[in-house]
Amino acid sequence: MILDALGIEDYGIYNVVGGFVSMFSVLSGTLTAASQRFIAFELGKEKPQINKVFSTAITIHLILAICILILLESIGLWFLNNKMNITPERLYAANWVFQCSVITFFVSLICIPYNAAIIAYEKISAFAFISIFEVVCKLLAAYSLYIITFDSLIIYAIFMLIISLILRAIYSWYCNKYIKDCCCNFTFDNQIFKEMIGFSGWNFIGSTAGILNNQGINLLINLFFGVTVNAARGIANQVDGAINTFVQNFMIALNPQITKSYAARDFIYVNKMIILGTKFAFFLFWILCLPVYINIDFLLSIWLKEVPQYAALFVKYSIIYTLCQNLSQCLYTTMLATGCIKKYQIIVGTLSLMSFPMTYLFFKIGLPSEYGYISIIIFSFLSLIARIFLLQEIVLQFSWHTFLKKALVPIIYTIIPTTTIIYYIHIFNKNISFESFLGESLTSILFCSITIYYCGLTKIERKYISNFIHNKIVKTKK
Template sequence: MNKQQANNKRIAKNTLLLYFRMLFLMVISLYTSRVVLLALGVDNFGIYNVVGGLVAMFSMLSGSLSAAISRFITYELGTGNKEKLEKIFSSAVTIQFFLGAVIVLLAETVGVWFLNVKMVIPVDRMVAANWVLQFSILTFVVNLISVPYNAAIIAHERMSAFAYISIVEATGKLAIAYLIQITPFDVLIFYSILQAAIAFLLRLIYGIYCKRYFEECTFHWMWDLSLLKNMFGFAGWNFIGASSALLRDQGGNIVINLFCGPTVNAARGIASQINGAVMGFVSNFMTAVNPQITKSYASGNRAYMMTLIYQGARLSFFMLLFLSLPIICNTPYILQLWLKEVPEHTVLFAQLTLIFALSESISNPLITAMLATGRIRNYQLVVGGLQMMNLPISYVLLRMGWIPETVLIVAIVISQCCLASRLYMLRGLIGLKARHYLHNVYLNVLSVSVCAVILPMIASYYLREGFISFILICLLCVFSVSVSVYYIGCTTQERIFIKNKVSQIQNKIFNK
């Protein structure tokens, strides 16, 4: 077995491990989300969603550095420089400590002022909202300090660690769902405390695991000015992209709160949970692929990197289409089945959120390839600048009286503009051929989508809402997507590979 085949096998194994983890967590999340919504109520759920999002606004500072840490660790693993790898890890932890202090200062001043002066929160829930903010800050800082440890796990491609530790995470979610139903305390404050406690426990476990299995994950006080300059330089430009994405998501949430109130925030929060469950499967695949893209660039294997970019983009989209199309076609029924109380606007929010995720999925490998180069200034200025337009455009349109879902419609349109910009910018960065990408990825997934959606949409239009029609439409979606992907989305070599794998499985079954 050659090195490329071994890498492909590792990607497949890691993806499978992460899929089992995600499936397990998704089942738990669907149950606990329903319990949490009923226990908190629509208004409290909306308050937690928007106040937690306020803290996430400050995470734009850490998001750029997190990407820098992951990129530098993975890159050095590709080059095999262990001494520099140790310096990078210790420098990363040092940076996160200082960054945590800065973010706490900002959150406790600007964040507290904005919550109490600008946000639309019922007066009798303002004290609880402030407690939510404090515990959200604590949770954020705990997660921030552990970023280098998680980056090390991903860079080493030890995805089994995530799979095993997910058992603790799922147990914690179940415990929270039970405890908030019986607590004599304010349920919103108690929920925030429990979320912080679970975050602290998970970060502790990840830290112990890394120290035990990875030599470089032992912190020493490190102040290498040259290395810190490179990491901050990379993070500084990546800050534009990280902040623009968070302004799009959490900024949109705050704009919705200003014009529509916490009830609509609850609707978007539910839609985001559905999207998170579905996107988890795709992100698991990209988590397994991303280190190989970066390592291929570091080792100079550009041909394999391009193969991973094209295949990663198409497969990400196809996996997301498999999962999202049945939900899009059955959104009202699924929400009624899942929740006893469905907030207004939730159906369209959920559908648009999944469409936005489909739009973004084919860009993920491009972003990884861009980060691998380390030369990101012009890229971030162009693409990050476009993404930052989400917030002002959404604000203006909502102020003019447009529906709350406008925030997501704007995001989808700008997402397509960003894709075009990425293709243009990456021509010079990695030699990506935009025409080749458009033909082999964009038009490919667009053709699959158009063909796959026809039969399910016709069926959902004529069939009455109910359990039998839900099952029939889901089966029709799976069949339609499968046929479209196989005959339109796959190359000849991929179809041969699928046939061989199916034949192998059949032989094993019948031989038994």
């Protein structure tokens, strides 16, 4: 609906301008990880001092938000109006998008400790209800673009700002009401401040890599190929994000368990969570992404009235990249839980950073836009290998051999048969229709689930899932 109402050019402008503002979140991303880690770690102690950690985090984020606001309204505004590849007649609307994105970013940054507290306290049901509310609001905003006759790009940017402000207010209200330890009194603990800044300083490398690999490459695409290709990348991010939502929600529930267990020095449970989390994160994404990957051309044709060039190709590469990243999710969380991230960020962060200059080199020598994805896939795989061996040095009872045997090998055992069977079913299904796509997708989900159950899980894991399903059925009948 948004692509249809805005058009390819305006949709591309919204993605690249909003993404440019997000680049400045490299500064906040480091403190976001620090807030989540320190609050969860404090909860794992025998005598936690949550309010000190929370209040210090709020103070730090407020100072940082003011600094970033100054940078955005000076350097950022100049770059938008003088360097970005946007047609002059749409520059006015692009400035509206920029200002709305800046305000949204400012408010979001201040509220990050509230979100971190909700995650650390595992109030997962709150995210479910707020997410439903968010989706309904965004659907209404998209629908309103067909009704309001004013500039659709400006209206959409304003609506996204209003929705973001409402959501941030809800998160803050929920945290103040239901998590009594997390009320801000603007106290400042010097020791906690030093620890958080030190942690964030080294984590800055990894956050920079993440931003450059996403929004940085998006800017390179804009400079070399224009907003039309940005629109295709925006579509790819939408599809990939929709599928990956299931995995991210799973990780939101799992991350505090890993951090608290490490704080309690329960290394057996930490290692168990690494293995289980890696497999389940990958399997969740695999079940959903396989039918999408194989049928992406048909899906885009029925989803969009006008499919941007390269959209289907970008979706496929984006899915491959996310599959690689999902293998590293639990490893990354455990590394943050240890707090020993200096060596980790020097090695893994540097590897991740290399994809941005590699992409620039690819584009400079005339290679096509999909090489932006190829570069981050290559370095994502290399970073996974580095994470495995670095974690072995820090976490007791964790070894690369055990991780390979209990996590990666079962994943490979599920990928090979499911990909082969579903691919051949797709080839023989020559006349693609919605009914055939639905049948193929259901077959894929069923076959993947069976294969994962028997080839990807251990006997203990299968027994646990069987008991869980049985208990749910019995409870439903009652």
